[in-house]
Amino acid sequence: MEHIESLTVNAAATRLQVSESTVRRWLRDGRLAGHKDEHGGPGGTWRIDAASVETVAAEVTAEMPASVDVQLLDELRALRAEIMRLQNQVAGLQRALPPPAEPDRRGWWQKLWGRE
DSSP states (O other), X not given: OOOOOEEOHHXXXXXXTXXXXXXXXXXXXXXXXXXXXXXXXXXXXXXXXXXXXXXXXXXXXXXXXXXXOHHHXXXXXXXXXXXXXXXXXXXXXXXXXXXXXXXXXXXXXXHHHTOO
């Protein structure tokens, strides 16, 4: 059987310069070719055909209007990558924080008078 190179959702999103949710939507819509591998977590993990990603990348580039400033587009892509990196960093920091304290559910009068 011939081995077909495949990419993860994250790698395909990076290559196509779109969000991971867009890649998943394109998989569901059939714009990208791929399959769900039952390993890798609940619901499985998408494995995306690398040739399909390159075909869609060419389509996306062809859809771009000629008036688009390529340098500005590259800067926007770099900013998007930085934003995604920072979002991942924030998510990691949030996981490291202790859980929030339980809120005091006593009524205002109980708090005022110090009664349970």
